[in-house]
Amino acid sequence: MLKTVTRAPDVRDPLAAALVAAAAMAWLFTGDFGKEVLSEVAVFAIFAMSLDLLVGCAGLVSLGHAAFFALGAYAVAAFGVFVNLPMWMAMPLAVAVTAVAAAAAGFFAVRLGGVFFIMMTLAIGQMVYAFFLNSRAFNADDGMAGIGRVDFSFLALDSGEPAVFSAFAVCAAVAVFLLLRMVARSPFGHTLAALRRNEPRLRSLGCPVLRCKLAAFTLAGALAGFAGALAAQHNGFISPDLAFWTVSGEVLVMVIVGGMGSLSGAALGAALVILLRHHLAGLTEFWVFYLGVLFVLMVLFAEGGVAGMLSRLPRKLHRRGGNV
Amino acid sequence: MVFLIQLLNGLQLAALLFLLSVGLSVVFGLMRFINLAHGTLFMFGAYLGVACAAAFDSFWAAFFLAPLLVAAGGAALYGILLRHIRRKSPMQQVLVTFGLIFIGFDVARMVWGRFPYSIAEPAVFAGGVQIFGQVYPAYRLFLIALGIAVMAALYLGLEKTRIGAMVRAGVDNRRMAAALGINVERVFFFVFCLGCGLAGLAGVAAAPVFPVFPGMDMPILILALIVVVVGGPGSLKGAMFGSLLVGLADTFGQVVFPEFAAATIYALMAAVLMVRPTGLFPAATVH
Numbered sequence: 295m296l297k298t299v300t301r302a303p304d305v306r307d308p309l310a311a312a313l314v315a316a317a318a319m320a321w322l323f324t325g326d327f328g329k330e331v332l333s334e335v336a337v338f339a340i341f342a343m344s345l346d347l348l349v350g351c352a353g354l355v356s357l358g359h360a361a362f363f364a365l366g367a368y369a370v371a372a373f374g375v376f377v378n379l380p381m382w383m384a385m386p387l388a389v390a391v392t393a394v395a396a397a398a399a400g401f402f403a404v405r406l407g408g409v410f411f412i413m414m415t416l417a418i419g420q421m422v423y424a425f426f427l428n429s430r431a432f433n434a435d436d437g438m439a440g441i442g443r444v445d446f447s448f449l450a451l452d453s454g455e456p457a458v459f460s461a462f463a464v465c466a467a468v469a470v471f472l473l474l475r476m477v478a479r480s481p482f483g484h485t486l487a488a489l490r491r492n493e494p495r496l497r498s499l500g501c502p503v504l505r506c507k508l509a510a511f512t513l514a515g516a517l518a519g520f521a522g523a524l525a526a527q528h529n530g531f532i533s534p535d536l537a538f539w540t541v542s543g544e545v546l547v548m549v550i551v552g553g554m555g556s557l558s559g560a561a562l563g564a565a566l567v568i569l570l571r572h573h574l575a576g577l578t579e580f581w582v583f584y585l586g587v588l589f590v591l592m593v594l595f596a597e598g599g600v601a602g603m604l605s606r607l608p609r610k611l612h613r614r615g616g617n618v
Numbered sequence: 619m620v621f622l623i624q625l626l627n628g629l630q631l632a633a634l635l636f637l638l639s640v641g642l643s644v645v646f647g648l649m650r651f652i653n654l655a656h657g658t659l660f661m662f663g664a665y666l667g668v669a670c671a672a673a674f675d676s677f678w679a680a681f682f683l684a685p686l687l688v689a690a691g692g693a694a695l696y697g698i699l700l701r702h703i704r705r706k707s708p709m710q711q712v713l714v715t716f717g718l719i720f721i722g723f724d725v726a727r728m729v730w731g732r733f734p735y736s737i738a739e740p741a742v743f744a745g746g747v748q749i750f751g752q753v754y755p756a757y758r759l760f761l762i763a764l765g766i767a768v769m770a771a772l773y774l775g776l777e778k779t780r781i782g783a784m785v786r787a788g789v790d791n792r793r794m795a796a797a798l799g800i801n802v803e804r805v806f807f808f809v810f811c812l813g814c815g816l817a818g819l820a821g822v823a824a825a826p827v828f829p830v831f832p833g834m835d836m837p838i839l840i841l842a843l844i845v846v847v848v849g850g851p852g853s854l855k856g857a858m859f860g861s862l863l864v865g866l867a868d869t870f871g872q873v874v875f876p877e878f879a880a881a882t883i884y885a886l887m888a889a890v891l892m893v894r895p896t897g898l899f900p901a902a903t904v905h
Contacts, residue, residue, distance in 0.1 A: 355709055357716065402888045405895060406847075409652045412712055413843040414887075416654075420840045421884050428876070539836055543720060550713070580728055586720025593713045594703065 309604060310471060310558035313565070317464045321457070329456035330528075335568050336463035337524045339561035340470045342548040344517035349546070350555035351478055352510045353490030354404070355412050357542050358419025359518055361399070364537035366392045366519025367526035368426060371438045381444040381527060388523045389516050396515020397508065404507035407493075419542050426534035437533030441526050463524055467561065470517060474557050477513070486510055540582065547589045552599050559601025566600065623752060624873055625866070630758045630827075631841075632865025633765025637820035638838060639845040640772060640857040641813020647789040647852020647901055648806050650708055654715040655695075657839025658722035659814050663688045663821020664830040665726060668735045671825075677740040680822055688818025689811045696810055704803075719835070726832040734829035737822075757826055764823060768816065769858060776854055785809060789852045789901050841868065844883060848890045850897025859898055863890075 320332050341363055348354045369388035373379045379387070403414045426432055443453040444462065451458045477483050485506050488496050497503050526532045535541070544567065552563020567585075574581035592599065598606075642656050666687050670680035695718075703711055738744075739757040746753035776782035787795040788802045796802050820838075828834065841864055849860025864883060871882030890898060 355713070402891060405891065409646070409650070409708055409712055410847060412709075413652065413847055417840050417844055417847075417884070417887070420836065424837075540720070540723075543716060546713075546716075580724045582720050583724035583728070586717045586724070589720065590714050590717035593710050593717065594706075 307558070309556075309562065309601060313558060313561055314464075314468060316565075321460060321464070326456045329460040331568065331572060333456065333460040333463045333528050335565045336460065336467040337521050337528060338545065338548065338564040338568055339467045340524065341518055341521035341545050342552065342560040342564040343467075343470055343474055343557050344514045344521065345545050346549050346552075346554065346557055346560040347474055347477065347486075347510060347517075348514045349549050350553075350557075350560070351483060351490065352486040352507065354507065354510070355546070356415040356511075356514075357412055357539065357546065358415035358417070358422075359514070359545055360537050360539070360541035361419040361422035362392050362396050362515040362518035363522035363525070363541065363545075364422055364426065364532075364534070365395050366522030367532045367536050368432060368438075368522075369519065370523035370526050371441045371532050372432075374441050375438060381442055385444070385520070385523050389520050392519025392522070393512055393516035396519070397512045400508045400511030400515070404504055404511055416539065416542075419537060419539055423534055423537040423539070426537060435534060437531060437535075439531045441530050441532065443527045443530075459528065463528065466520075466524060470520070471557055471561065474517070478557070482506070482509070543589075544585065547585060547592075550589065550592050550599055553601030553603075554597075554599060556599070556601040556605075559599055562600055620873075622750060623754065624869055626749075626754055626758065626762070628866035628869035629765075629862075630761045630865075631869055632861040633762050634820050634824055634838070635841055635845050635865050636765050636857055636861035637768060637816045637823070638842040639849070639861055640768075640854065641809070641816050642842055643846045643849065643851050643853065643857045644785065644789070645806070645810050645813050646846065648785065648792065648802070648809060649704075651700075652712055652715070652843075652846075653810075653813075654712060654839070655718035655722060656813070656817050656842065657835035658719050659688050659692065659817040660821040660824075660838055661722065661726060661830075661832070661835035662691065663818030664825045664828075664834065665730055665735070665821075666818070667822030667825045668730075668737055668830055670822075671737045677737060677826075680737060680825075681740075681819075684822040685815045685818040688821070689815030691818075692814025693807075693811050695814075696807060700810075722835070723832055730832070732832060734831040735825075736829060737825040739826040761823055761827070765861075768819075769854075772854055781805070781808065786901075841883070844887050846897075848887055848897055850894075850900030853899045853901035856897055856899035856901065 317332060317336070320328055324332070341359075345356065345359045348356050348359070366388050369391040370381070370384050373384035373387050374381060377384075399418050403411055403418065406414050427435055432438060443459060446453045446458060446462075453459050453462065478487075485496070485501060489501075489503060489506060493503060522536065525536070545564075548563035548567045549560050550563070551566055552561065553559030571581060571585075574584055578584070596603065638656065638660055642653065646652050663684050667680040667684040670683045670687075671677055674680070674683075699714065700711075703714055706714075739755075743755075743757040743760045745756055747756045747759060776785060784795070784800050784805050787798070787800060788805050792802055824838075845857060845860035845864050847860075848863060849856030849858070863886060867882050867886045875882065
């Protein structure tokens with residue numbers, strides 16, 4: 295007999311709503327520094343959500359996602375500084391460049407399974423880092439400065455103001471969240487989820503597995519490039535360090551701390567890690583050490599991350615209420 | 619002859635890569651387990667070498683002590699952490715070792731600071747050697763010889779001894795080997811510690827040639843991972859040919875197209891994987 299599938303109430307959407315509310319509160323009640331941090335959180339939320347499409351949805355763990363973040367940042371800087379294009383044009387071009395690069399890298403990477411995929415992505419990340427570090431056209435290890443921001447003068451707003459740029463970044467993060475949620479709920483998203491659970495079965499059903507993986511890798515890379523393009527505008531300065539393995543590691547920490555497979559969880563992870571870093575950086579020089587310890591503990595003991603804990607919370611409360 | 623000098627440089631890099639990648643590769647073949655902190659062990663081998671060389675005022679003390687200390691560290695790592703995560707998925711195991719890279723990086727910064735160290739090469743190999751009218755540092759020739767000697771020793775150990783046969787059986791079919799009464803977990807532990815020791819040996823051997831600083835582990839880890847992928851996991855032959863290919867391609871790539879040095883290795887790996895997705899000489903079937 296066919297059973298009608300009822301969806302369990304999704305507790306993670308309240309989380310997304312709560313995050314947007316928290317962002318709004320932060321925007322209203324903090325000063326310029328708070329708004330700078332808010333912009334950073336929004337940018338890294340986009341970056342982390344793009345990685346979550348790979349890790350949480352398709353089960354492809356990438357240790358080189360920062361490669362595309364850096365490519366997006368360098369592309370937007372190149373179009374802005376070398377070609378002198380306005381940011382409204384430079385940004386989509388940068389995303390397109392990153393998408394092409396991600397497709398090219400993914401062409402090789404998605405052919406490899408499991409641990410080999412991880413090693414390949416780590417190699418891709420370090421190669422992009424080495425490329426920018428040695429490239430004279432992009433000022434090698436000095437990086438590039440003087441990157442402008444999107445122009446809001448048609449609305450009589452100055453995007454140099456932290457209030458304006460942080461609002462823009464948060465809106466961009468919400469847009470990416472909605473886009474990725476749509477992707478995750480589409481047939482393509484369900485295919486990716488099935489791919490994570492049982493790839494051989496999917497292949498024997500005639501699904502073009504490689505093409506699906508490549509599409510996911512390209513989309514995730516393009517969105518990471520978008521995050522990088524925003525980061526370049528936010529800081530006004532870029533360096534090869536954007537592609538360094540610690541950045542890839544950090545964004546993976548965000549996804550794992552927040553909760554793999556939950557977009558709002560990834561955004562929450564981004565907020566937690568960045569706030570933690572701002573606090574720890576004031577207390578100790580060795581915050582990477584604590585980040586590593588947190589990472590190992592989360593991998594070992596908290597599979598669903600913070601979002602997973604939150605989603606189990608109502609059930610626990612309910613059970614406790616029932617016992618009384 | 620620039621070509622000859624570069625060839626020797628390439629062979630020297632290949633020797634170091636072989637010491638690193640053989641442990642990674644055989645451990646992967648046995649247990650489907652990639653220790654991303656292998657480069658970190660290399661870095662600690664170099665740092666412990668620096669410390670031992672300073673304490674005993676002798677390169678050779680460092681040369682023999684540092685690998686033993688790193689192997690002991692590997693054994694401790696296994697006992698404290700890795701033994702308990704054998705049941706977890708391969709992905710989680712890899713991620714845990716990735717977290718260890720972060721921890722190792724900052725531990726090195728805490729203990730030794732951010733400035734580079736180096737060890738003086740031993741007096742025996744301090745000078746240069748005349749080869750076809752060119753002067754080449756003798757210590758670098760010693761590195762090549764070291765790589766060849768370790769390779770020969772591992773070949774004999776793997777092919778001619780009982781424990782070598784157990785390792786080969788484990789790589790070939792772990793469950794069958796276990797059913798025949800081989801304690802594969804203990805073989806794994808032995809190979810893991812040996813691999814850690816070799817990583818430490820590579821570290822201390824590299825210390826007179828490369829600067830020793832926090833973060834020296836990542837470039838060489840990437841090259842070692844590429845060696846495993848190109849050579850094919852689980853086999854000595856794969857690690858050997860992979861090291862040669864990667865060492866020579868990296869060295870000549872930097873001479874011929876300095877701006878795209880990283881890309882030559884990448885192109886090599888891509889080309890090999892297009893033709894043989896499991897590497898050149900895989901001993902272990904890849905899943």
